[in-house]
Amino acid sequence: MIKLVVGGATGKLGRVVCSMATTTKDIEITGGTASNNGGNIGTEIVPGVYASSSDILKKLLDNADVYVDLTTPMAASKVVMDVPSTGTNIVVGTTSVDKRSIEIMCRNIENNKTSGVVSANFARGVNVFWKMCETMASLLKGYDIEVLEAHHHFKKDSPSGTAMEAVKRMQSVTGIDKLTFGRQGIVGSRNREIGIHSIRAGDIFGDHTTIFAGSMEMLELKHRSISREALAQGCLETVRWISGKKDGKLHTMNEVFDL
Numbered sequence: 362m363i364k365l366v367v368g369g370a371t372g373k374l375g376r377v378v379c380s381m382a383t384t385t386k387d388i389e390i391t392g393g394t395a396s397n398n399g400g401n402i403g404t405e406i407v408p409g410v411y412a413s414s415s416d417i418l419k420k421l422l423d424n425a426d427v428y429v430d431l432t433t434p435m436a437a438s439k440v441v442m443d444v445p446s447t448g449t450n451i452v453v454g455t456t457s458v459d460k461r462s463i464e465i466m467c468r469n470i471e472n473n474k475t476s477g478v479v480s481a482n483f484a485r486g487v488n489v490f491w492k493m494c495e496t497m498a499s500l501l502k503g504y505d506i507e508v509l510e511a512h513h514h515f516k517k518d519s520p521s522g523t524a525m526e527a528v529k530r531m532q533s534v535t536g537i538d539k540l541t542f543g544r545q546g547i548v549g550s551r552n553r554e555i556g557i558h559s560i561r562a563g564d565i566f567g568d569h570t571t572i573f574a575g576s577m578e579m580l581e582l583k584h585r586s587i588s589r590e591a592l593a594q595g596c597l598e599t600v601r602w603i604s605g606k607k608d609g610k611l612h613t614m615n616e617v618f619d620l
């Protein structure tokens with residue numbers, strides 16, 4: 362049985378991860394954290410297990426195999442470096458965690474011979490989408506590339522981290538430096554650039570489309586997220602994959618999904 366502690370167990374993703382874990386035969390939630398001021402400390406996250414403050418995270422990890430962080434950039438930046446010294450493997454799902462904290466965490470993973478994964482998106486389809494963007498950009502040299510992303514009207518940031526990861530990967534194979542975020546007015550003809558466009562409307566869960574356009578043809582690659590279950594599923598797959606490793610390394614989602 363893999364003993365899992367979930368940081369942010371009372372959050373939107375954390376809750377789905379916890380409830381999905383209860384349907385597996387090999388993962389047991391042994392603890393979870395919530396913020397000190399959100400009113401959720403003491404909430405039952407799975408039968409018999411209650412959300413704790415991250416002030417006692419080290420104690421929760423005493424007996425754990427894996428810690429998955431699904432909190433906030435600020436909360437994660439404070440705790441991820443100290444997890445490897447407990448002997449627990451770590452999966453960081455929280456996005457935009459301070460770079461310095463991740464660097465220190467990596468050094469501690471190496472020194473303590475634990476293992477880790479940092480993932481901006483746990484969905485298998487999104488990881489394949491990124492890989493395909495990279496492959497198509499390298500096969501379609503000279504084609505114009507435009508990325509469109511659409512999300513619900515509550516989303517705070519723009520463009521999405523998923524769109525920017527696709528862009529970063531396509532930049533790495535094409536060498537295109539210039540990014541154009543939306544266009545307005547007399548913008549003139551298009552340069553060697555990647556265009557990025559964000560739509561915010563209704564309750565769209567998360568769509569990403571990359572267009573590759575040549576002079577007489579166009580290819581489109583599209584990923585559509587339907588619900589958080591795909592993320593939680595990928596999160597638990599990542600937990601399984603990392604649980605037995607003790608190699609002092611930070612791994613990638615391409616390794617987890619064998620892409």
Ligand SMILES: NC(=O)c1ccc[n+]([C@@H]2O[C@H](COP(=O)([O-])OP(=O)(O)OC[C@H]3O[C@@H](n4cnc5c(N)ncnc54)[C@H](OP(=O)(O)O)[C@@H]3O)[C@@H](O)[C@H]2O)c1
Pocket residue numbers: 368369370371372373374375394395396397398399400401402414415431432433434436453454455456457480481482483484592
């Ligand atoms: N990698 C991926 O596939 C993926 C997918 C979706 C989201 N994410 C990322 O995952 C993170 C969580 O997303 P979400 O949508 O679940 O957010 P959310 O609903 O706002 O949940 C945040 C969770 O973190 C907890 N938290 C906040 N500060 C904390 C602290 N100091 N110590 C312990 N727990 C703390 C919150 O507790 P309270 O209940 O007390 O507020 C809540 O449980 C975000 O960074 C998001 O970008 C990653």
